[in-house]
Amino acid sequence: MLNIESVSMVFNKNTPDEHKALDNLCLSVAEGEFLTVIGGNGAGKSSLFNVISGKMVCDSGNILLGNENITFMPEHKRAAFIGRIFQDPMKGTAPNLTVEENLIIAYMRNIKRSIMSVPSKNEKNYIREHLAALNLGLEKRMNTKIGLLSGGQRQAVTLAMATLIKPKLLLLDEHTAALDPLSADSVLELTKKIVSDNNITTLMITHNISSALALGTRTIMMDSGSIVLDIGGSERNELSVHDVLRELSSIKNRTVE
Amino acid sequence: MSLTAFLGAIELGLVYSLLAFGTFISFRILNVADLTVDGSFVLGAAVSAVFTFRGMPIAGLLLAVSAGAAAGIVTAVLQTKMGIQPILSGILTMTGLYTINLMVMDGKANIPLLNKESIFTYAYRVFNTEAYKIITLLIIVAALFAALSRFFKTQLGLSIRASGDNEEMCRASSIDTDFAKIVGFALSNAIVALSGALVAQMQQSADINMGAGMVVISFASIIIGSVIIKNKNIILGLVSVVAGSVIYRLIIALILTTNFPPSYLKLISSLIVITALSVPAVKNDMEMRKMRRRSTQC
Numbered sequence: 001m002l003n004i005e006s007v008s009m010v011f012n013k014n015t016p017d018e019h020k021a022l023d024n025l026c027l028s029v030a031e032g033e034f035l036t037v038i039g040g041n042g043a044g045k046s047s048l049f050n051v052i053s054g055k056m057v058c059d060s061g062n063i064l065l066g067n068e069n070i071t072f073m074p075e076h077k078r079a080a081f082i083g084r085i086f087q088d089p090m091k092g093t094a095p096n097l098t099v100e101e102n103l104i105i106a107y108m109r110n111i112k113r114s115i116m117s118v119p120s121k122n123e124k125n126y127i128r129e130h131l132a133a134l135n136l137g138l139e140k141r142m143n144t145k146i147g148l149l150s151g152g153q154r155q156a157v158t159l160a161m162a163t164l165i166k167p168k169l170l171l172l173d174e175h176t177a178a179l180d181p182l183s184a185d186s187v188l189e190l191t192k193k194i195v196s197d198n199n200i201t202t203l204m205i206t207h208n209i210s211s212a213l214a215l216g217t218r219t220i221m222m223d224s225g226s227i228v229l230d231i232g233g234s235e236r237n238e239l240s241v242h243d244v245l246r247e248l249s250s251i252k253n254r255t256v257e
Numbered sequence: 258m259s260l261t262a263f264l265g266a267i268e269l270g271l272v273y274s275l276l277a278f279g280t281f282i283s284f285r286i287l288n289v290a291d292l293t294v295d296g297s298f299v300l301g302a303a304v305s306a307v308f309t310f311r312g313m314p315i316a317g318l319l320l321a322v323s324a325g326a327a328a329g330i331v332t333a334v335l336q337t338k339m340g341i342q343p344i345l346s347g348i349l350t351m352t353g354l355y356t357i358n359l360m361v362m363d364g365k366a367n368i369p370l371l372n373k374e375s376i377f378t379y380a381y382r383v384f385n386t387e388a389y390k391i392i393t394l395l396i397i398v399a400a401l402f403a404a405l406s407r408f409f410k411t412q413l414g415l416s417i418r419a420s421g422d423n424e425e426m427c428r429a430s431s432i433d434t435d436f437a438k439i440v441g442f443a444l445s446n447a448i449v450a451l452s453g454a455l456v457a458q459m460q461q462s463a464d465i466n467m468g469a470g471m472v473v474i475s476f477a478s479i480i481i482g483s484v485i486i487k488n489k490n491i492i493l494g495l496v497s498v499v500a501g502s503v504i505y506r507l508i509i510a511l512i513l514t515t516n517f518p519p520s521y522l523k524l525i526s527s528l529i530v531i532t533a534l535s536v537p538a539v540k541n542d543m544e545m546r547k548m549r550r551r552s553t554q555c
Contacts, residue, residue: 053429054429062302065371075428076427076428076431076432076434077431078431079428079429079430079431079432080431083429084429086425086429088425091423091425091426092426092429093421093423093426094418094419094422094426095423096418096422097415097419097422101415102419103420104415105415105416105419105430105432106430107302108412108415109431109432110431114410114412115411115412115413115416116408116411116412116413117411117412118410118411118412143490146491152482161430180555193378198304
């Protein structure tokens, strides 16, 4: 499904500040897999997401999604089939538009038709039902400006927007990190439900190691722009938070030496 | 205030509410103070006057709208594709337009249109009442209001609104923000030019300096409107623009009945905008001072 072939990206090339954000990284994700991504700050997790989503273009290598090479495709074009949720709940929604208008924008993003068209009643109903499925009662606030909702509610709407039309790939960049513990839990639960109900291929960055191991089907750990640990299946089930922490600190020590 | 002055203020309020519709799109929706307006308003008036002078007022209006859209596209391309700061882009286009406007007006600073056929003389023959100007303008404002209310619900309209609100979300939602902004500025300046074109035909002249301060006047109208009618959604926003524009003109008409010289009007417009925009910050500051004073007293 997603194939990343020896992708490299260097910041501040040929200066003393040269930093390899991605170092010859290879990754292959099968259809329907739910990958959790962990690693320290500066390990390259966000850079990986940025080159997949098109926010940045890699220096070398190829990125394939399905059968399509998307390495140089502009960001807004990829967005038609890649759903993305940011850490900051303010980033995923337009505050001065209503809940419904935000969802309509998400709904229309991969439906090809006249740009002067208005959604039909049926489509509006579909959007409302999709939001109602979150069980947050937000479907009663369709005409509220989204800026008036809480961070958790906004992140839930963002999740609904990203999955309104099933994306080929869903990128979650620490999407619960800025929420209070209760909201974070409920958004994580929603994520789990939506991803498994729709069988969406998903990559999730998290700093919460226990949720990295509890959620999804496979976990990768990144360091200095490459993947240092890649486990799934029974091996992963046996892994404890403690093991992962030990692994992380051993990598840290290695780089210090 | 006499009835004539009152009706005159309503007429001006209506014709300038088109100007405010235009700047509402750039200032409130795209979140940019677009100074192109001072130039595109005159551009609309100039094109309209040139064609009205030759007996083609309707062609004048249509071409004014296209000319305004072109001016908006220039500003938008400068800021999206060429990376020039939004405010500067507007200033550059506005400055360049001064020369273009003079060229359109064949080097003359003023085109008088006395005794020429205009859409208002057409309207007088159709409606046959003294209120023909107000009726004509009401029809135009209502039509534009309906068109804009509908447009901002379409996919393109929503894209434009989202582009001014949250660019990052737009890119994640597969919206080409550059394209959305270009369409938004084109639409904004097309409406501004229509306003200028109608003013020229209504006041029977176009003047190279008639655009000076138009941005501030329209902001004042928008702000007055938003104080009276809360902008809960886009339709109320558009209603508030018309209301604000008419009230602004009534205020000006009231001021003119006193001994204020008319030359004070621009200063007053500026003061209205400054007051309205600074209220939140000043309020905050005063509350902070109050809290500090109270805490030192204890």
